[in-house]
Amino acid sequence: MTKRKLIWLLSAIATFIVVFYLIPDNIANMAPTFIPIIGAALTAFFWMQAISDFKSYEDFNKPRNADWKYMFSIFSSVFGVIILFFVFSMNFSFRESDELKKDGIRTVGIITDGSGIKIRKGASYDVTVQFLTNEGDSITVTKDIGESDFGLVSQYQPVELIYSRKDPKMIRLLISDVTRKEFESVGASKANE
Numbered sequence: 001m002t003k004r005k006l007i008w009l010l011s012a013i014a015t016f017i018v019v020f021y022l023i024p025d026n027i028a029n030m031a032p033t034f035i036p037i038i039g040a041a042l043t044a045f046f047w048m049q050a051i052s053d054f055k056s057y058e059d060f061n062k063p064r065n066a067d068w069k070y071m072f073s074i075f076s077s078v079f080g081v082i083i084l085f086f087v088f089s090m091n092f093s094f095r096e097s098d099e100l101k102k103d104g105i106r107t108v109g110i111i112t113d114g115s116g117i118k119i120r121k122g123a124s125y126d127v128t129v130q131f132l133t134n135e136g137d138s139i140t141v142t143k144d145i146g147e148s149d150f151g152l153v154s155q156y157q158p159v160e161l162i163y164s165r166k167d168p169k170m171i172r173l174l175i176s177d178v179t180r181k182e183f184e185s186v187g188a189s190k191a192n193e
Contacts, residue, residue, distance in 0.1 A: 005053050012046035015039060019088055025099055026167040028092040032144070036088035044080040048073040097182070100172050104162040104186040107131050109171075111157050112140070116150055125150035129159060129173065139168045149175040162186050 001009075019039030028035055048054075051073040109131030116125040127150070128142045145153075152175050153159060162183055164170040174180045 002053065005050050008046050008050035008053065012043050012050055015043045015046060016084075019043070020091055025092075025095050025164075025170065029096060029167065029170045032089070032092055036085045036092065039088050040081045040084035043084055044077040047080055048077040051076070096170060096172070099164050099166070099170060100162050101183065101186060103165040104172075104183065105134060105165055106160065106162050106174075106183075106186050107133075108158050109161050111153050111155055111159055113142075114150065114153065114155060116147075123147050127153060127159075127173070129161060129171065131161060131163070131171075133163065133168050137168065139163070141169050141171050143171060143173060145173060145175070149173065152176070 016039075019035065023035060052069050109129040111127050112130050113128040114126065116123060124144070125147055126142050126144045128140060130138065130140045132138055160174040160180075162172050162174065172179065172183060174183060
């Protein structure tokens with residue numbers, strides 16, 4: 001293995017470690033889709049370079065006749081981006097759930113706004129929630145939610161939620177029965193009663 005390929009391989013490993021383990025939960029919570037996309041793309045790019053060691057765009061673009069390294073690096077990078085995106089996203093979600101189960105405080109907030117965008121093969125929905133912490137601080141958070149949860153809420157509706165004691169902007173809305181059951185052990189708060 002050449003020195004350049006080793007550097008690319010170490011870069012791929014370092015990127016994976018940084019995104020998977022070292023990005024703090026409050027940073028991951030601010031960009032729950034963007035960070036996994038960037039992390040997956042960078043890791044896959046470094047992986048592709050570790051296999052093929054392209055020295056320039058022209059080197060990448062030159063015609064190849066069944067060059068197995070080239071084909072393997074391209075296909076493994078494409079699938080790698082998809083798989084790593086889901087791995088990083090699930091990791092952030094599990095870390096958020098663990099944080100909320102460990103240091104979560106249950107309260108009630110008010111949905112102040114919501115929006116949804118439907119595209120051909122999917123949709124994106126979010127709601128803005130305002131609530132008071134136990135310390136009396138007013139917090140406003142915009143949170144992505146699923147289509148089924150979005151259909152269950154409306155503007156100015158009270159909604160039960162759990163927020164993190166360490167980072168009050170990290171919340172989980174308790175809209176669906178599944179989510180309520182998952183977080184039923186998190187204690188109740190008297191913040192908004």
